[in-house]
Amino acid sequence: DVKVTQSSRYLVKRTGEKVFLECVQDMDHENMFWYRQDPGLGLRLIYFSYDVKMKEKGDIPEGYSVSREKKERFSLILESASTNQTSMYLCASSGQGAIGANVLTFGAGSRLTVL
């Protein structure tokens, strides 16, 4: 069964800490995405990547960065965590080509609490 695995299901960090959220997919997918999910706001795109070492900003990239050194791994980095980054973070991937033609597969999510 194809999978998108997010390394941490729950994290608690302190303000100012550097935080790494890891996402690995085993489907040889080209496209990978990081979303943030908040109640009443739905899912908002932070960053996405169409290829190794390639990244594009989504709708809310401020305070975040990403890394994609290998095709299967897409990392989200909070350089200096703040309390307003407390949220659920969802990673997703899809195959080569148009997003519409290739369904997104999601990970289980990483719930981050910043104290």
Next chain:
Amino acid sequence: AQTVTQSQPEMSVQEAETVTLSCTYDTSESNYYLFWYKQPPSRQMILVIRQEAYKQQNATENRFSVNFQKAAKSFSLKISDSQLGDTAMYFCAFVLTQGGSEKLVFGKGTKLTVNP
């Protein structure tokens, strides 16, 4: 602006009944894809159904069907014979093409509760 609007933050339905979740969107594209995703409590997001805009026939997946009204930019999800396992957040989503890139834009979601 190209957006997705789900006007019902919460809904409830009795088991075995039918419920319809609404979604409207705004786009200037002529061909595009629309999706409904389901997120059960504490579980991962999964695709429920997908519709290609150039297809006039409404998509159907077992108990799930859509009412796609292209001119009205409406994309509602009908769940027939509701089951307790249908309790979840439901998100309508739309593929936005911007600056040569594609991304999936989600509505704010509808929390559906199926009552026994």
